[in-house]
Amino acid sequence: MLDLKRVLASKPRKPKDATLASLTTVWGEGLDPAHVLEEHPHPQFARDAYATLNGHWDYAFVADEDAATSWRTATAPATWDGQILVPFSPEAPLSGVARQLQPSELLWYHLAFYPSARLGLGEDDLRDKRVILHFEAVDHACACFVNDTLMGTHEGGYLPFSYDVTDVLHAGQNDLLLCVFDPSEKGTQPRGKQMLARRDIWYTAQSGIWQSVWLEAIPVAHIEDVRLLPDADAGQLTVEAHLSKPGSTLQVIVTGDGQRWEASCVADEVICCVGVTIDDPHLWSPDDPYLYDLELRYVEDVVHSYVAFRTVTVEPDEAGTLRFMLNHRPLFLRGVLDQGYWPDGLMTAPSDAALLHDIQAARSLGFNMLRKHIKVERDRWYYHCDQLGMLVWQDAVSGGGTYDLWATSYRPTLFSRSWRNTRDDTDRAHRSLSSGDEGYRRLWMETCLQTVRYLGNHPCIVTWVPFNEGWGQFDARDVTARLAEVDPTRPIDATSGWYDQGAGDYLSEHNYFRPIAMPRGTKGDGRACVLSEFGGLSFWVAGHSSLEDAYGYATYDSPAAWWAAVQDVMAQAAALEAEGLCGFVYTQLSDIEEEVNGLLTYDRCVNKAQLAGESQR
Numbered sequence: 001m002l003d004l005k006r007v008l009a010s011k012p013r014k015p016k017d018a019t020l021a022s023l024t025t026v027w028g029e030g031l032d033p034a035h036v037l038e039e040h041p042h043p044q045f046a047r048d049a050y051a052t053l054n055g056h057w058d059y060a061f062v063a064d065e066d067a068a069t070s071w072r073t074a075t076a077p078a079t080w081d082g083q084i085l086v087p088f089s090p091e092a093p094l095s096g097v098a099r100q101l102q103p104s105e106l107l108w109y110h111l112a113f114y115p116s117a118r119l120g121l122g123e124d125d126l127r128d129k130r131v132i133l134h135f136e137a138v139d140h141a142c143a144c145f146v147n148d149t150l151m152g153t154h155e156g157g158y159l160p161f162s163y164d165v166t167d168v169l170h171a172g173q174n175d176l177l178l179c180v181f182d183p184s185e186k187g188t189q190p191r192g193k194q195m196l197a198r199r200d201i202w203y204t205a206q207s208g209i210w211q212s213v214w215l216e217a218i219p220v221a222h223i224e225d226v227r228l229l230p231d232a233d234a235g236q237l238t239v240e241a242h243l244s245k246p247g248s249t250l251q252v253i254v255t256g257d258g259q260r261w262e263a264s265c266v267a268d269e270v271i272c273c274v275g276v277t278i279d280d281p282h283l284w285s286p287d288d289p290y291l292y293d294l295e296l297r298y299v300e301d302v303v304h305s306y307v308a309f310r311t312v313t314v315e316p317d318e319a320g321t322l323r324f325m326l327n328h329r330p331l332f333l334r335g336v337l338d339q340g341y342w343p344d345g346l347m348t349a350p351s352d353a354a355l356l357h358d359i360q361a362a363r364s365l366g367f368n369m370l371r372k373h374i375k376v377e378r379d380r381w382y383y384h385c386d387q388l389g390m391l392v393w394q395d396a397v398s399g400g401g402t403y404d405l406w407a408t409s410y411r412p413t414l415f416s417r418s419w420r421n422t423r424d425d426t427d428r429a430h431r432s433l434s435s436g437d438e439g440y441r442r443l444w445m446e447t448c449l450q451t452v453r454y455l456g457n458h459p460c461i462v463t464w465v466p467f468n469e470g471w472g473q474f475d476a477r478d479v480t481a482r483l484a485e486v487d488p489t490r491p492i493d494a495t496s497g498w499y500d501q502g503a504g505d506y507l508s509e510h511n512y513f514r515p516i517a518m519p520r521g522t523k524g525d526g527r528a529c530v531l532s533e534f535g536g537l538s539f540w541v542a543g544h545s546s547l548e549d550a551y552g553y554a555t556y557d558s559p560a561a562w563w564a565a566v567q568d569v570m571a572q573a574a575a576l577e578a579e580g581l582c583g584f585v586y587t588q589l590s591d592i593e594e595e596v597n598g599l600l601t602y603d604r605c606v607n608k609a610q611l612a613g614e615s616q617r
Contacts, residue, residue: 003513006553020546023603027351028094028344033085039352041136041212043383044457046304049217051118058110059084067106071181072143072153077108089206092346101207103183111176115169119217123171129217134162136211140189145177156447158376158397182207188440190399190447192374200551203593206346211378221245222301228457232283232309237276246270248299256292257282283327284308284459286368289389308459314491314505314528322528324582333583335369336362340377341592343602355381359390362589365599371585374398376451385460393463396448400434400472407432408470412498419498425475435474452487464490469497476501496532508532512553516572518579531573531584536597537565539608544601552597563612
């Protein structure tokens with residue numbers, strides 16, 4: 001039974017010429033440009049000697065019809081357009097620029113900096129260190145120069161990268177240049193929900209630096225990265241460390257519950273594994289998110305971290321129904337879609353407190369899971385989820401060519417049978433699903449695997465979601481097998497929404513236009529059932545919305561009527577637990593630009609559920 005009224009209300013629309021209303025969060029209003037996002041970017045791999053380079057940089061837009069190739073070799077401009085507040089992209093109001101980078105342009109950044117002063121070390125102190133320049137995220141491709149020396153190039157707008165700049169630094173002032181190219185949807189690279197001409201479910205494209213830039217001083221002999229492999233069932237922690245050079249002792253110290261465990265080994269190779277036995281480990285869960293402190297020592301290098309013990313599986317319950325299991329116990333997932341957009345920062349949250357606010361708001365509304373939708377978030381967001389016990393389903397970032405509305409929207413909306421009888425592993429299927437570009441498929445696969453490796457130490461992440469609604473989908477069975485090989489410890493929702501290929505651990509459907517019901521064809525499928533998107537009920541709040549009209553799947557005129565409908569539809573979904581549903585994801589946590597189907601307004605000033613309660617007093 002298809003609700004045609006809702007279908008027509010949600011039909012993709014042409015971009016509106018109307019300017020978005022100026023909305024600012026309380027964190028944006030209180031932002032101090034001299035102290036922007038100064039917290040350590042990686043609490044799970046932290047050293048003491050670090051310093052952010054966030055703040056005002058010079059910037060310039062340069063027209064270049066050959067920008068797609070020239071970004072690697074272009075020459076810096078002689079003059080600058082002004083200053084930009086890093087790490088906010090030029091499209092974000094908090095950047096102070098309010099200018100959109102076009103595919104036929106390059107965006108240049110410049111910063112003069114003093115490494116020793118930034119790091120609080122003397123010039124002599126740096127001589128026995130390596131200085132690492134970190135970029136948390138730059139959208140999409142960039143070339144980095146320090147003191148006129150090319151340090152390297154990078155493609156991929158959502159993951160961190162770094163350069164050892166020690167050998168090109170000198171005493172006093174040093175100069176950092178960054179050249180950026182970003183085609184947005186005119187290219188095929190992974191780009192998420194960005195669009196140059198935003199509309200309905202597609203949001204304002206952003207470009208350039210959009211997460212922290214920072215320096216780190218580390219010993220010559222150091223730990224490059226670490227993979228944490230806690231086995232809660234065996235009470236064993238394996239630490240797999242990648243070292244800059246072998247030959248010395250790697251020491252691992254774990255503390256928690258008033259106890260201390262130590263283990264060490266001499267690293268004969270650059271990859272060294274140390275095992276630590278933890279008797280009767282304190283298990284991590286949403287109700288008790290217990291974290292053990294972890295310290296890693298290698299020669300003079302000291303890294304502070306943490307680890308949790310928990311298992312996540314899909315297993316049959318006592319009745320034989322496949323369920324999501326946390327620590328081998330069924331846990332019904334009450335999730336909400338979280339896209340991580342902000343009116344003043346776009347994809348960049350204006351402060352660490354803002355990240356924390358959204359997680360706590362979701363918890364207060366009764367959710368135990370956030371689905372991080374088509375975005376890789378700042379690492380501190382996952383750290384907060386680890387601390388607060390908020391489960392996370394992590395999406396890969398979608399991309400590909402221009403999406404065919406028939407293939408990704410109209411056909412699956414009108415004909416639900418297409419969800420299970422559409423292939424994704426042929427040349428024709430690739431073209432239909434906008435994944436015909438081989439370069440895109442290669443870059444997407446590299447980025448997806450890097451995302452799994454990058455975030456793999458976070459206990460909060462309990463499921464990987466590679467594909468959503470067919471956007472750039474390809475070869476889901478092979479992709480799922482590769483993800484499971486890299487990380488065999490977490491379930492995989494291979495195709496959220498539709499175009500299921502029988503892969504992964506979940507039969508995962510979206511339902512915005514039909515009565516709430518169990519996914520069809522579930523008997524004997526061998527996977528757990530999840531309603532991975534539904535709801536989307538809209539309520540427009542005057543003074544806290546971006547436009548004068550609303551976009552959503554069903555709209556309401558009063559907060560009380562809206563909240564009653566939200567509670568009703570979530571109750572319907574929760575009732576399906578008795579029939580075998582293992583969880584749901586309600587759409588969505590906050591309004592975003594044209595969409596007003598959030599539980600919070602876009603500026604986070606109004607919790608609509610609380611507003612509904614106040615209206616009934």
